[in-house]
Amino acid sequence: MTKYEKRIYEIVNQSSSHMTVEQIYQILKADFPSVVLATVYNNLNKLYRDRLINKISVEGLPDRYDRIVKHDHIVCRNCGKLTDIQFDDLTDTLKKQFGTDFLFYDLKVFYVCPDCRKKLGADKSDHRHTNRMD
Amino acid sequence: MTKYEKRIYEIVNQSSSHMTVEQIYQILKADFPSVVLATVYNNLNKLYRDRLINKISVEGLPDRYDRIVKHDHIVCRNCGKLTDIQFDDLTDTLKKQFGTDFLFYDLKVFYVCPDCRKKLGADKSDHRHTNRMD
DNA sequence: ATCCAATATTAGAATTATTCTAAAATTATT
DNA sequence: AATAATTTTAGAATAATTCTAATATTGGAT
Numbered sequence: 001m002t003k004y005e006k007r008i009y010e011i012v013n014q015s016s017s018h019m020t021v022e023q024i025y026q027i028l029k030a031d032f033p034s035v036v037l038a039t040v041y042n043n044l045n046k047l048y049r050d051r052l053i054n055k056i057s058v059e060g061l062p063d064r065y066d067r068i069v070k071h072d073h074i075v076c077r078n079c080g081k082l083t084d085i086q087f088d089d090l091t092d093t094l095k096k097q098f099g100t101d102f103l104f105y106d107l108k109v110f111y112v113c114p115d116c117r118k119k120l121g122a123d124k125s126d127h128r129h130t131n132r133m134d
Numbered sequence: 135m136t137k138y139e140k141r142i143y144e145i146v147n148q149s150s151s152h153m154t155v156e157q158i159y160q161i162l163k164a165d166f167p168s169v170v171l172a173t174v175y176n177n178l179n180k181l182y183r184d185r186l187i188n189k190i191s192v193e194g195l196p197d198r199y200d201r202i203v204k205h206d207h208i209v210c211r212n213c214g215k216l217t218d219i220q221f222d223d224l225t226d227t228l229k230k231q232f233g234t235d236f237l238f239y240d241l242k243v244f245y246v247c248p249d250c251r252k253k254l255g256a257d258k259s260d261h262r263h264t265n266r267m268d
Numbered sequence: 269a270t271c272c273a274a275t276a277t278t279a280g281a282a283t284t285a286t287t288c289t290a291a292a293a294t295t296a297t298t
Numbered sequence: 299a300a301t302a303a304t305t306t307t308a309g310a311a312t313a314a315t316t317c318t319a320a321t322a323t324t325g326g327a328t
Binding site: 002004005034035036038039042043 | 275276277278279280
């Protein structure tokens with residue numbers, strides 16, 4: 001592991017996780033001012049390939065990186081804020097249904113976070129960014 | 135509804151759905167050779183905003199569009215092929231857990247499709263595109 | 269320690285997906 | 299028909315990401 005890879009791994013594993021490439025780049029620059037964005041991409045891709053970190057993709061938002069811990073995510077449809085949640089493990093059920101070629105699953109729950117609820121007021125009709133109501 | 139919007143809506147609702155912007159654009163050009171890519175984006179965004187179609191985002195793959203029907207998706211981690219699946223409805227459980235601000239959820243199941251399984255052979259160690267094993 | 273090979277980093281170009289802008293065209297309204 | 303509103307167009311602009319080729323660094327083997 002190179003110094004960059006090591007530091008990037010640390011950053012992603014910090015509590016204030018769920019960071020974008022750009023955010024990781026900014027933090028890394030504090031330690032290594034000469035580092036280049038491509039290096040961040042290279043190392044994130046490598047860490048991700050080697051399954052040392054996770055990548056979280058939400059439609060309409062830039063990808064974020066996460067430490068490897070079994071949990072799902074809840075995403076505010078208004079502001080995009082992403083929070084870890086603990087929900088029933090569906091692995092066994094899915095394995096039963098989809099057989100041995102099942103790999104893993106990705107569950108994202110969409111809601112309006114408390115902050116946005118306040119801002120939006122009692123009116124629950126604002127779903128500007130909502131994409132799927134079924 | 136303009137002719138473009140109407141036709142794009144039709145295309146997305148066809149059986150061979152799950153199409154990318156580019157694929158939709160190509161089909162639309164068969165009917166309207168002079169149409170421009172921006173028009174496809176405009177209309178897809180409009181249809182999506184108005185919730186007449188769904189958008190499917192999978193990490194590493196271009197967005198695809200889908201008709202509005204309640205179902206989840208299973209995605210081959212090797213070739214990206216996307217197929218509709220019917221899985222237990224989690225809405226009630228999620229509502230109970232996350233309250234009235236719950237909007238909807240997104241469940242994607244990742245696996246190796248039969249075609250890729252054949253190609254990859256009995257060796258189940260190839261997970262080139264796998265991103266999350268937890 | 270020195271040389272070599274392998275790997276990583278850099279800078280910048282290239283690509284891809286998408287949005288934006290302002291003008292032109294189309295459609296709807298009075 | 300005149301006006302207003304909306305849509306389309308062309309192309310520029312942006313954002314995210316990958317690629318390329320040169321350079322630098324690192325880790326063995328001698």
